[in-house]
Amino acid sequence: MYIKEIISLIEDYAPLKLQASFDNSGLLCGDPERELTSILLCIDVTEEVVKEAIDKGHNLIISHHPLIFSGLKHITPATYVERCVIDAIKHDITIYAAHTNMDVVANGVSGRMADKLDLYHRQVLQPEGDPMAGNGFGIIGKLQQPVESMAFLQQVKEIFRCDRLRYTTPHTPSIQRVAVCGGAGASFFKQALAGQADIYISGDFKYHDFFLTENRIMIADIGHYESEQFTKEIFYEILTKKISKFAVQFSEINTNPIKYL
Template identity: 90%
Template sequence: MYIKEIIALIEEYAPLKFQASFDNSGLLCGDPKRELTSVLLCIDVTEEVVNEAIIHGHNLIISHHPLIFSGLKHITPATYVERCVISAIKHDITIYAAHTNMDVVANGVSGRMADKLHLHNRQILQPEGDLSEGNGFGIIGELETPVESMAFLRQVKATFHCDRLRYTRPHTPSIRKVAVCGGAGASFFNRALANAADIYISGDFKYHDFFLTENRIMIADIGHYESEQFTKEIFYEILTKKISTFAVQFSEINTNPIKYL
């Protein structure tokens, strides 16, 4: 099997045409016509991840976040991005990213968050593009039965393996309607509010965003990485329907750059 065949599987699930205008999803470096040895799945490409691929003989890295986001004017050892590109090219490793195109498909990043929380009666939080395709950012759905607010928050913290979780005071004794969005979802807060969600779970809220709740909705900021960490599972499920599980491996590197005391 060739690398381009693996890429085709990802793009069939999350077509590149769905990526946001600012994004840089797709093939970032390498030759897709090479024969595949094995695949390494990750959220971010770092030097440690590239070294992991070299050590274990993976010649394709599939990440959620693009290694190259804006154009490179030179390729020197000056930054970790450039060092990763140099190392990948030197060792014939292809790097591919599925970012906002994987965010907007219904069974993508936010869909996986909804799976983890067992949400029912789901709808897209912020529809995008052709509404008939059912794509957009975030998911809103319902718990099968209401859960006491702080008990649900503790469940969220455990489910997403959060070292810390920032949240606003509960405005209701229990949670039933839940909105989620992988990554930086603060811009969709008003959509969660308009859809009468009891809680909105996402990442990267600013300090003043928390004032917007005005005792109408609860915000839970679980962290950017934490909200997207299960994207690797989606990649794995897509690929192992077609190729051996032995050829697809999860990176063992925790690439979350944020640490907590």
């Protein structure tokens, strides 16, 4: 099997045309005509991840976040991005990213968050493109049963493996209607509020964003990485329907750059 065939599987699920205008999803480095050896799945490409691919003999890295986000004017050892590109080229490793196209596609990043919380009666928080396709950013849905607010927050902390999370004071004794958005979801706060969510779970809220709740909705900032970490599972499920599970591995590197005391 060739690398381009693997890329086709990802793009059949999350077409590149769905990515945001600012994004740089797709083939970032390497030759798609090469025969595949094995695949390493990750959220971010770092030097440690590239070394892991080299050490384990993977010649394709599939990440959620693009290694190259804006244009490179030179390729020198000056930055980690350039060093990753140099090492990948030197060892014939292809790098591919599925970012906002995987965010926006139905059953993408936010859909996986909703799966983890077992939400039903789901709707897209911010529809994009053809309304019949069901694509867009974020998901809003319901829990099977109401859960006491702080108990639910503790469940969220455990499910998303958060060292810490930031939240606003609960405005209601229990939670049932839940909005989620993978990554930086603060810009869709108004949609969560309009959807009458009891809580909005996402990442990258700024200090002043928390004032916007005005005792109408609860915000839970679980962290950018934490909200997107299960994207690797989506990649794995797409690929192992067609190829051997032994050819696809999760990176063992935790690429979350944020640490907590």
